[in-house]
Amino acid sequence: MYDSPKSETAVQHAIKIAANKVQVYYGDTHAIKDVDVRIEDKTVTAFIGPSGCGKSTFLRTLNRMNDTIDICRVEGEILLDGENIYDKRVDPVQLRAKVGMVFQKPNPFPKSIYDNIAYGPRIHGLAKTKADLDDIVEKSLRRGAIWNEVKDRLHAPGTGLSGGQQQRLCIARAVATEPEVLLMDEPCSALDPIATGQVEELIDELRESYSVVIVTHSMQQAARVSQKTAFFHLGNLVEFGETSQIFTNPKDPRTESYITGRIG
């Protein structure tokens, strides 16, 4: 039932993100408990688990999007290339340029396709000339596997695209700022199966350059696109390992119950 992941080779990549004893609180609610996880470079890591288990919350701590929520508090440390991103000296804005994010619902800016992509590079000063910017836009749209569909209407509004196209545009937008890590929060949940297939293919290609972390509700999707899988349950990281191992030979009984459909 589950496809074996595409990278069978157990190549050990460098550790990109290391989380140590991470606790997240929403007010009095202890949402994430003692999570330790190692996310590798050039690997797709999937977070799975039932609704409300904290996988999205944990994903958002990785680029400090949780900072926008007043009552949210994070303890423990998350090291990105050995630097704690919750250090007082870290500016979340700089962090987010390194750790890009794609959201559940496609959310292009109500601007042209070109401006959607160009916005990030512009505010980070990545392009010196108009030609540079044009290059970045084209490259990003190609990476987002949407260039052929939109190259003739770069100045049409991004909101006029179909849902799947919008999501790929958002991925291209995230890629345009040259991040090192790409976080995806259920990127296919608002898409139909065909668009989902396209986005999954894209994720597999992105693995060559980035460390990708994807939250998904679909276990098939996790099995299809990821090399590593983390199973969250009630705020705990229950099991983390090679995707093939998690889906074929889970060690924890809770993981087994979830992937066989008995809980969740």
Add this chain to the structure above:
Amino acid sequence: MTDATVQPGAEGRPVKSGSLLEQDARTKRRNAAEARFKFYGMAAVGIGVIFLILLLVSIVRNGVPAFTQTFVTVPIYLPEDKLDKSGVRDPDVMRKVTTFGYAPLLDDALVTKLEDNGIEMPFAKPSKLRDMVSSSAAAQVRDTVLANPDLIGQTVDFKLLASSRVDGYMKGRVTRESLARDKNLDAEHLDIVDQLHELGTLERSFNWAFIFGSDASESRPEQAGLGVSMVGSLFMMIVVLVLSLPIGVAASIYLEEFAPKNRWTDLIEVNISNLAAVPSIVFGILGLAVFIQFAHLPMSAPLVGGLVLTLMTLPTIIISTRASLKAVPPSIRDAALGVGASKMQSVFHHVLPLAMPGILTGTILGLAQALGETAPLLLIGMVGFIASNMPDGVAAGFLSPNSAMPAQIYEWAKRADPAYYERAWGGIIILLVFLMTMNIIAILLRRRFERRW
């Protein structure tokens, strides 16, 4: 099937009574209730519409006559021996002849006019004829002569304002019976007026001076216009716009996007909402105490009026700005933060442009409200005097005493002469035209820039 109130049928299923083609009693009752409710709604709307129509009809009926005015056209001989004895045509020398020197010329001209046309002269004293024209007529002749001294020695046609009683007669407001108790004009005057009207000497025409002119003293309603107070309102609106838009938008952006949610911001929020409901006269007395008595800003000045109206408009602008900021979906903010925009960049590059139509709509409606506001202006002294001069310049426009449209209307409505009553209605029409224009602009803005996500 456990519901005890439902009678089981032959097969043990509940029996729903009868055919679908007939309504059962319960459905009938529900439909009747719905029909009644619709009727109440329509009645309420109908009553509202009737009142609106009554209001508009009465405003137009009472106010439209103010836009026309009766004029008398007479040739007036301008003798040199009376107006410029020196003969040098120097306006500074000629200024010594006051309007009293010009008044007899009017009498002579009117007497001549009557004689030439064979109209019987009913009065012993020629000066009695002068009651038919406005008391501003002599000044009008004098101003023309001083502006153009070469006219002396010639006979010039002057289009003089008729007095308010004559104007009232032409508009049907004054009758021979009502003049019986009026010292200003006699029935004999009206006979002359009728004959002059037949000759075409005395005519009603559109009165631009009502829209663009200045206010006049209590005894000369025919001369009064709304122009100066319009300028006063304009300067006030400039102050309101320049102050309330940046302050209001900055406060809303801070409160909505940056401020922590705690007891203090909650308190501020509640108070802003409450301020929107504070009676405007309270702002007036605040302005009197703070701006005039404490800060010693000039009384009756559009600057002070603008400051007071700013205080009054700010809550409106803040509330509407916050509403339009709230209406921008959070996903747009997430998207901006996600590509590494700072909080401020996400607000200024993405949220604010999307909220702009709403902000502008709210601002225009706030301005419209401020434009029509009268009570605070009463307290800072923008009534009770005659706004007779256009300001000399921009600085004077802000600082010298002036009136404002609603204050001028209030002032007119308060004066005794029925001709002023008519002008008050006319002023309301002009004010409503301004308000309607602003509202239409607000609607167009909203339509034009409305975005769908």
